Amino acid sequence: MLHAVIMAGGSGTRFWPASRRHLPKQLLALATEIPLLRMTFERLGDLVPGNRVWVVTTAETAEATRNVLPELPPENILSEPMGRNTAACAGLAARAIRELDPEAVCIVLPADHVIGEEAQFRAAMAAGAEFVGREGGLLTFGVRPTRPETGYGYLELGPEHIREGEWSIHRLRRFVEKPDVDRARTYLESGGHLWNAGIFAWRATTLLDEIRRQIPELASGLDRIGKALGTAEFDAVLSEVYPSLPATSLDFGIMEGAERLWTVPVDFPWSDVGSWTELAERLAADASGNAVGGRVQAIDAGGNVLVSTGPVLSVVGVDELVVVATPDAVLVVPKDEAQRVKEVVEALREKGWDDVL
């Protein structure tokens, strides 16, 4: 049967101060009416029933996650004692799912992306899942580029393997790190590369077999955790074992070295909304080209990203800034340095001002 695994373990530093340890991006409703996690869940529609939707989250956000998805069976929310990157996260989910459903096929989705044309999204997920359920292997969905984006990783398309209805299943040649703008332009023109959206499909057993073959230490840790599933010791075993698991990403730890690797080009609008400036495109714009969210007032100011989660934010005579106001923390940074929010969070941590992290 088809299961969906939503990876919701994000730490949320890129949207500080709106996001916090206890309120990472997927739990925010920044440019949306409902939190991104809930949008991700609702986007599944009738593709997967709620009792086969699994969320892997962190201990710090488990309660908030339950509040956002009250219809989920509590046992479907797996809570990482600490983040160990995506291979462990997806492995944990696969181990739990296989226990209930040895034939399970999983689609694996980040909790905090924005996706449009949801019917196309569901149709692509169904086709990819159908394919791996039948033929095995690990499959990545790849978004056809619409601009020479340098902020995403890419997938290099191999030859077409088969057509699955309107979908073309390709071999996946390799994962490509974020390119410079010239290469991104080449990728866009050639049509031979896709954006790596971090959305996957596989049989639970296929992933677990690949983990055993490539990262045996991870496999044996997952085995110990798996044996405790459904017992009174589960939480204790998870807390003991999980922090010692190797921390590596699905892409480079498992996919790159996997025996059979597929990709499906998709066209649905997709964004990982990875920074304040990317979010800006989804906010309302005022007459001066400021992207605004919340109670904001701009006088003789243009091209700014102005977001408040509560306070009244007033700017006068400034341009091209990101200003984010919350009741207990405020950030001001030029738009073209917006990624430096990570430095801010790091510096706050060093200062010991953990109350606002």
Next chain:
Amino acid sequence: MLHAVIMAGGSGTRFWPASRRHLPKQLLALATEIPLLRMTFERLGDLVPGNRVWVVTTAETAEATRNVLPELPPENILSEPMGRNTAACAGLAARAIRELDPEAVCIVLPADHVIGEEAQFRAAMAAGAEFVGREGGLLTFGVRPTRPETGYGYLELGPEHIREGEWSIHRLRRFVEKPDVDRARTYLESGGHLWNAGIFAWRATTLLDEIRRQIPELASGLDRIGKALGTAEFDAVLSEVYPSLPATSLDFGIMEGAERLWTVPVDFPWSDVGSWTELAERLAADASGNAVGGRVQAIDAGGNVLVSTGPVLSVVGVDELVVVATPDAVLVVPKDEAQRVKEVVEALREKGWDDVL
């Protein structure tokens, strides 16, 4: 006897968002450990006993004023139902004081200035008060300029009239509006002009006589209020009459046309701390030349004024800005446009966002 009148009716827009209708500048402790109003009170020292100190404040801030000055007799706090400028304010105080002490001499002080060398300050006040108590007339204390300041009004010195100990009492020729920088430089070099610090001395009866002569409408209003003093009707009469009083300043409504006008040059350090940039000089400075107050973190940022009354304020890569953060309102404006905070407050009022005014 000598009385002191502290004018504490400021509306506090220039320090928004730290200052509010209910928390104007004089009640803030921005670069000081205690509120400016309390500093003004304590600065009087043994010059005037507490029961002869009067504070004219607004209905909105009367309670906060009592909390800041708990040792003041409650009847010494006069609460304006609405602001009617300084002539009405000083007139109200003079009328109340004369009722108790027909021979009273008053020194009249703004509540929200910063003054150093307090012994010199008290000696100057004593000398000015002694002089007007004996000779009558209206006296203004004038601060000898130390820089070509364009943000203050000036007093043009007339000939010396008499020496009063170490103090030189001059005739005051006229009040001068804020000059441009060339004239300010001339004033500084010639020594013939003083900064108008808004600190006055007179007999209560002298001020009331001048009001009667120059603004009879104000005088008759004050008479009606004065007759209700000490009766159960006082509050009702004040509420009815005060809002209809002519609103004019002491300087231009009374002093300019007064029969005998004096000034005493003084040298004590004085600032009206009229803007965020002026306040900056009184804040702590970090290694990059940011003036900082509160929990502030600046990365690759210099020459800013960064003030928080609570939230953690983080800035990266910005220069020469004023950023003020409070739990419910945030302001960002270039330092050289800091006076535009008034536009912000006006725009917020028009928007109806009164909760943060």
